[in-house]
Amino acid sequence: xxxxxxxxxxxxxxxxxxxxxxxxxxxxxxxxxxxxxxxxxxxxxxxxxxxxxxxxxxxxxxxxxxxxxxxxxxxxxxxxxxxxxxxxxxxxxxxxxxxxxxxxxxxxxxxxxxxxxxxxxxxxxxxxxxxxxxxxxxxxxxxxxxxxxxxxxxxxxxxxxxxxxxxxxxxxxxxxxxxxxxxxxxxxxxxxxxxxxxxxxxxxxxxxxxxxxxxxxxxxxxxxxxxxxxxxxxxxxxxxxxxxxxxxxxxxxxxxxxxxxxxxxxxxxxxxxxxxxxxxxxxxxxxxxxxxxxxxxxxxxxxxxxxxxxxxxxxxxxxxxxxxxxxxxxxxxxxxxxxxxxxxxxxxxxxxxxxxxxxxxxxxxxxxxxxxxxxxxxxxxxxxxxxxxxxxxxxxxxxxxxxxxxxxxxxxxxxxxxx
Amino acid sequence: xxxxxxxxxxxxxxxxxxxxxxxxxxxxxxxxxxxxxxxxxxxxxxxxxxxxxxxxxxxxxxxxxxxxxxxxxxxxxxxxxxxxxxxxxxxxxxxxxxxxxxxxxxxxxxxxxxxxxxxxxxxxxxxxxxxxxxxxxxxxxxxxxxxxxxxxxxxx
Numbered sequence: 001x002x003x004x005x006x007x008x009x010x011x012x013x014x015x016x017x018x019x020x021x022x023x024x025x026x027x028x029x030x031x032x033x034x035x036x037x038x039x040x041x042x043x044x045x046x047x048x049x050x051x052x053x054x055x056x057x058x059x060x061x062x063x064x065x066x067x068x069x070x071x072x073x074x075x076x077x078x079x080x081x082x083x084x085x086x087x088x089x090x091x092x093x094x095x096x097x098x099x100x101x102x103x104x105x106x107x108x109x110x111x112x113x114x115x116x117x118x119x120x121x122x123x124x125x126x127x128x129x130x131x132x133x134x135x136x137x138x139x140x141x142x143x144x145x146x147x148x149x150x151x152x153x154x155x156x157x158x159x160x161x162x163x164x165x166x167x168x169x170x171x172x173x174x175x176x177x178x179x180x181x182x183x184x185x186x187x188x189x190x191x192x193x194x195x196x197x198x199x200x201x202x203x204x205x206x207x208x209x210x211x212x213x214x215x216x217x218x219x220x221x222x223x224x225x226x227x228x229x230x231x232x233x234x235x236x237x238x239x240x241x242x243x244x245x246x247x248x249x250x251x252x253x254x255x256x257x258x259x260x261x262x263x264x265x266x267x268x269x270x271x272x273x274x275x276x277x278x279x280x281x282x283x284x285x286x287x288x289x290x291x292x293x294x295x296x297x298x299x300x301x302x303x304x305x306x307x308x309x310x311x312x313x314x315x316x317x318x319x320x321x322x323x324x325x326x327x328x329x330x331x332x333x334x335x336x337x338x339x340x341x342x343x344x345x346x347x348x349x350x351x352x353x354x355x356x357x358x359x360x361x362x363x364x365x366x367x368x369x370x371x372x373x374x375x376x377x378x379x380x381x382x383x384x385x386x387x388x389x390x391x392x393x394x395x396x397x398x399x400x401x402x403x404x405x406x407x408x409x410x411x412x413x414x415x416x417x418x419x
Numbered sequence: 420x421x422x423x424x425x426x427x428x429x430x431x432x433x434x435x436x437x438x439x440x441x442x443x444x445x446x447x448x449x450x451x452x453x454x455x456x457x458x459x460x461x462x463x464x465x466x467x468x469x470x471x472x473x474x475x476x477x478x479x480x481x482x483x484x485x486x487x488x489x490x491x492x493x494x495x496x497x498x499x500x501x502x503x504x505x506x507x508x509x510x511x512x513x514x515x516x517x518x519x520x521x522x523x524x525x526x527x528x529x530x531x532x533x534x535x536x537x538x539x540x541x542x543x544x545x546x547x548x549x550x551x552x553x554x555x556x557x558x559x560x561x562x563x564x565x566x567x568x569x570x571x572x573x574x575x
Binding site for chain 1 (some may be wrong): 438461463466468469470471472474475476477478479480481483484485487488491492493494495496565566567568569570571572575
């Protein structure tokens with residue numbers, strides 16, 4: 001008999017704190033299965049889509065919670081519903097298109113049909129054909145409805161939960177996070193476009209990245225290279241009491257107009273760098289509080305970003321232990337004039353898969369995933385700014401990364417760690 | 420439509436591809452007039468009339484800024500593209516603007532040799548004839564897929 005190597009033992013954390021993260025948490029298949037049960041199907045709210053994407057009765061959108069396909073519908077009474085996109089009969093996917101409008105949902109396999117609320121309404125050949133076959137008398141349609149989820153709407157965002165025990169959405173978000181969502185999603189929205197970035201890393205590495213304010217000025221060199229945000233940068237981090245939700249914000253007293261930009265002839269120290277066309281920096285303080293950057297996350301996989309006037313939703317979806325889909329939805333307000341829309345589209349060059357200040361995030365998680373391969377028995381360290389996960393008035397900290405692990409361990413282990 | 424026009428358009432396409440695939444990125448903006456548009460979108464957004472572009476440039480200056488940023492600021496693993504173009508259709512001429520459509524296949528070759536299909540799609544172009552050569556007034560890159568692998572650094 002030979003001993004099993006360490007990396008086949010159950011995942012164990014080195015301490016009761018969240019400052020050392022076992023690398024196996026990013027590679028382990030059993031851990032991944034546990035996450036599906038205790039996080040995605042556990043006491044969490046998962047972002048599904050925007051209300052503006054299902055405005056009319058009969059509208060539906062197919063989204064995901066974890067790897068599970070979920071249908072969001074608006075029924076003929078205007079009520080929202082969410083249900084597993086799986087036929088109760090043989091388990092086939094029901095909706096194959098990403099979105100659409102329908103009076104009912106019909107499975108292509110055996111034509112079982114369902115209402116927009118998820119009730120089984122029709123079984124093909126239920127009474128048989130020419131009195132032969134058919135379902136037995138003990139088959140009751142009302143016992144075979146689709147598996148429905150709890151649905152919550154908040155500020156135009158639609159969330160779903162498998163769990164009856166998850167707190168109400170406002171309590172789940174916490175007052176500070178809720179108010180910062182409403183700060184940005186303060187009026188009716190319109191969708192400007194969508195795309196999806198494929199990341200070759202575990203989903204948690206991307207979540208950590210969005211919560212990691214420490215890396216921002218170190219990995220993303222666009223602003224410093226073009227010396228754009230050197231003046232009076234202030235900001236901070238808010239972590240909710242559960243740890244799982246956060247806001248990172250900064251105020252940059254920056255040069256915002258072309259004229260100002262040119263008059264100051266901003267240059268970096270080593271080279272004569274300035275933007276040929278500073279229209280990219282032509283922002284307006286539309287919310288009126290001077291905050292030019294707000295990155296907000298809700299556990300497990302929702303991000304709302306305001307980078308100047310570029311607004312977007314990011315949905316982080318696991319696709320196996322080493323693959324993640326990052327679904328971007330770029331938004332504006334329904335009452336934006338063409339000039340404001342153009343401004344948002346131009347500033348969107350900063351973000352997304354080709355974003356001047358975000359493209360690196362598409363690769364850096366995979367650098368970790370490749371770096372830990374074969375040596376998963378070791379631990380990473382998350383100590384910048386201390387051991388706990390609290391709100392702080394500065395950004396050189398990993399406090400919200402620790403917050404993520406606090407919430408994560410609470411759900412996985414059933415008790416909160418020391419954070 | 421005449422044969423010289425087609426040859427001049429194809430010459431522009433050749434210069435465009437060479438600037439990217441041969442890593443002469445500084446020559447890439449020179450394929451455009453000063454007041455130009457270069458937008459990368461996907462078929463789903465384009466069909467729905469959604470205006471967002473993964474790259475959305477409204478001047479030659481913005482194209483130069485993108486190259487400066489790639490050279491000096493952005494961090495990504497070394498890679499190159501190989502563009503393969505489908506047949507070029509000149510679908511109309513309106514005053515000085517030539518409407519051109521063509522399909523493309525772009526392979527991405529990472530520094531370690533790993534080669535993947537990075538993007539397929541269609542170029543919807545408005546080409547203008549200047550004194551010396553033909554240039555893009557507008558290039559709308561419509562990728563067939565809305566998915567982009569890892570990141571999109573080099574222009575398509």
